[in-house]
Amino acid sequence: MTHHPDPDPQPADGPLTGKIALVAGATRGAGRGIAVELGAAGATVYVTGRTTRARRSEYDRAETIEDTADLVTAAGGHGIAVPTDHLQHDQVRALVERVDREQGRLDVLVNDIWGGERLFAWDTPVWEHDLDNGLRLLRLAVETHAVTSHFALPLLLRHPGGLVVEVTDGTAEYNATRYRNSFFYDLAKTSVLRMAFSLGHELGPRGASAVALTPGWMRSEIMLDAFGVTEETWRDALRDQPHFAISETPRYVGRAVAALAADPDVARFNGTSQSSGGLAQVYGFTDLDGSRPDAWRYLVEVQDTGKPADVTGYR
Template sequence: MAANLKGKVALVTGASRGIGKGIAIALGEAGALVYITGRSVNQTNSLETISGSLLETKATVENAGGICIAVPVDHSDDEQVKSLFEQIDREQNGQLDLLVNNAFGAVRSLISSNGKPFWEADLSLWDACNQVGLRSHYVASHFAAKMMTQRKQGLIVTISSWGGLAPIFGVAYGTGKSACDRLAADMAVELKPFNVASISLWPGIVGTEQFHQLADGNLEDNLGVTAIADKFNWETPLFVGRVIAALCNDPDLMRRTGKVQLAAELAARYGIVDEYEHCPVSLRSLRFLLAQGLPRLKSVAKLIPDLKVPWWMLLLTVLKSPKI
């Protein structure tokens, strides 16, 4: 499915790096006008104070063909978020077609608490996971919905994860991601009469900058990026963004509202590939699950049917294991 978003206005929160950056680039590639946010050092709303990584995202989005407006925003500050939406409302005459809730502030906290049970981790981990995360998604959606319902069109995509289903990074993370899925579902109920969709999106294993740095130093055989992505079924940040761009043009979008959507499964439906012409399979695909459970099958994984394991069966498997 070709993603033509010319004339559309999008906002991607937390777009300095990682998945947010890839999403912003893909939306620009599709021709959208993209607002991006990230934290600046001194939190003043001046372009000169935006971190270099956010400016780099802006330049890359524009090189991909889009128009990009970078705004320094601390998503833990409701007034800054309100000001952001007032700016978009003013500059775009009330138009906002897409909000991608991606900002997340707990990466460092999760790393420092890795391996600790919740009672041994610092109590601040809860707020780190869920203030700039679950709560900030609610706040941004609140302001976006005010604009979208006026025009009776729009899409809110909340980036969640498999942590909403299974214990991955601990109690605080998992509870927040499960709540993100519920947030998207409940917002969809109230937004549906206004023709505004709300979806929770689960990427797979995404090869962000940090992931690549780890891989470069630890993977054997000196595999190239393409071979690594293929062998380990990685999704690139741009791949996730291309899926969202295609989702915006889905004529059956309102049939998907309120549901958890898997990026790889949408990609297969829309015919999306990443920048390396690679299309990862869903993490609930029989191809992926068998190759993980029986490593000797990895070399012939492409011969295994790409069949989806039913949610109920996957949930039974998850409940029998402490982690996935």
């Protein structure tokens, strides 16, 4: 292999150098942020999704898994894009077989598959909600995670210390007492929380750990578009939604995953529900701007109580 000088060389190694990660659902949003931060820590990261430079999913958006893989590599890791529909058993089986063939191990599995952004209707009761959309949402948000874990976990368990991260929306404590948008959305996000709990019981005795993880109010590509702003101009959205001041980049939850993956004592979190802001307090990482937003504490103490937007003490 020919080596070319790098004008801006990355560190020779990081806390995850030599580790192999699979981020399922890494086309955009949290999945992309997680993949990039795992790469920044030195990992080889397989990134999957349905949107490639040759074909788009029903989202019909410009972000691709190849772009994510390039960002992983640019951050200092090794990004590998593998087009995968995680509802298709044969595709997921082939994905895991490829990781096994090329690497012989899997250290981190991140289940971030979602795809339901356009399938739920806010505050619409189940009998009025489009049934096909609701059931499709459950398949994309729940069944995909189960399929991926079924095929990937034997490889992850081959070496001790493996980590599974189930990405959801809301902590177990928060979601236990609140209705989340709709019957189908609520069921999907709560199911993923429970997955981490169940996987913790199955993986813990076998030397691995599972953690449910939620970002806060995340400035994903889709969220920024919804507000008509960019990452550079996101504060313009505060005119319409002042509480958006607590928001965070997708890289923040990525840093949470990287910190968990590098923690030799990660088993202390096995089976639990965590948030990006909560883990930032544990591990000391920040968002890209140097702040440390704690969205779920803010939601409980400020937004949900009807107080005016004020992030003082929350980021």
